[in-house]
Amino acid sequence: MENKNKSLIDYLLILGDNSLILGHRLSELCGHGPSLETDIALTNISLDLFGQVRSYFQYAAELTGGDSTEDTIAMKRMDREYRHTWLVEQPNKDFAYVIGRQFLFDAFHLPLLEQLVNSKDEMIAAVAAKSIKESRYHLRFSSSWMERLGDGTQESHQRMQSAINDLYPFTYEFFEETETEKLIFEAGIGADLKVIESTYRQTVKDVFAKANLEIPTAPARKTDGKKGIHSEQLGFILAELQFMQRAYPNMTW
């Protein structure tokens, strides 16, 4: 029982941390978008992701017990305890990076949620059912911008292709099954990463074709985000994300 809880908590972190760190990156852009409409849309996506984070972490806190809360989980873990993939912590280098990162995540996230709605864990199934509508919209938004930028001007095409070339090698990590994901899938709670991967590849193929973009052939980056090995970006993200909880511990806000 205890072991099952431990795996389940770890799985909730794998799910929640991607949304947490991507939501954080998007939130950095609020007020700085290329137009008011895109600013509003990206903030919306950020809000949706934080909403998901809260559901996952409230559940994880309940399973953990003690003084654990959604905030201690989000803000009081150390660097090595975060379980997100490298893609989502990549910086907002330009709007093409923002869109590329979002699209690649959405193309993975939607088929993941499509499986989690059938999870044997009622909480996870409920969160997935709510998030799936959001994720459909996210994918529609990011795909349409992939197309606009890929097929817009020469400059936008170059920027989009170059962002994708940098980001794509991080996506293989999504499908490298960890011990936790394996256990949780076998328990009927998690998702089959192989099925997700094939849907993901098809989405990428379709959208890249419409956007006149080439699928990068560079090999996968050797990354282990889900095992808590992160890029040098994470320390700085956490310095902001955790600042208040670290500077003023154990207070009510």
Added chain:
Amino acid sequence: MKNIKDQEAAFQARIDAGEKIEPKDWMPEKYRKTHIRQISQHAHSEIVGMLPEGNWITRTPTLRRKVGLLAKVQDEAGHGLYLYSAAETLGISRDELFHQLHTGKAKYSSIFNYPTMTWADIGAIGWLVDGAAIINQVMLTRTSFGPYARAMVRICKEESFHQRQGYEIMLTLCQGTPEQKAMAQDALNRWWWPSLMMFGPRDEESPNTEQSVKWKIKRKTNDELRQQFIDITVPQAEVLGITIPDPDLKWNEERQHYDFGEINWDEFWQVVEGNGPCNKERLQARNDAWNNGAWVRNAARAHAEKRAEQKKVAEAI
């Protein structure tokens, strides 16, 4: 054909009768210009106002506060959007209005030229700055220009939510540890006077007031609104248990209003003139967002044109 004097008289009669003026109606050129100036200033204030609060989004103390702050700043972008649209009905484009902002030709509310140093500043802005804005905006829901009045109805609802959210942040701090309460007091100390300045110069130094009252853009003067704000806010500070940084603040039984100390008008004009603590950074941030976004907007336009062209060809075949 009626002469201009008759047209103006008929126009004024419509306003006096409480009718709304709509974009396609005849209006004096000065009415049009005044509205473009005021509505765009208001829109710019929403957009620039996103920056000092946006500064804290990545550092909110909790997830709940993060979602609240993100949603609030997003609402401001939405307000900017309606207001730019309302200004566009008067025959000016959003790009032109942005150009005026970016070149420093257009003004925005000076309050956003102050820095947000601590988390309590986010509470103080919601409580005081949104509180002051609501007092102005409730009045504007009844202004004579239809699109502006209607935008204000929606904006006021959201602003009032923001004000409550800000006050609740302050209340939580004031009920917290001594350190948190000190943070709240410090924020009040820094935001109080700039909030009073939001209502603009004293009536005798406000050249636009008389004409604005005639056109129902203003139904109360700057000084009346400022007094109303102070009278509402003082008891709220008492509930919080923090002190308004004005030794001259005192209830006046005879006037049935609070008396208050002299505002530092030199500071007010300095900030209006561009010499406030963060004027340069705010304009820079807006210019950067605009300039860095140019290639994105060009791409979207080029793509839309290609699609339209393809559609035409498809229809021709």
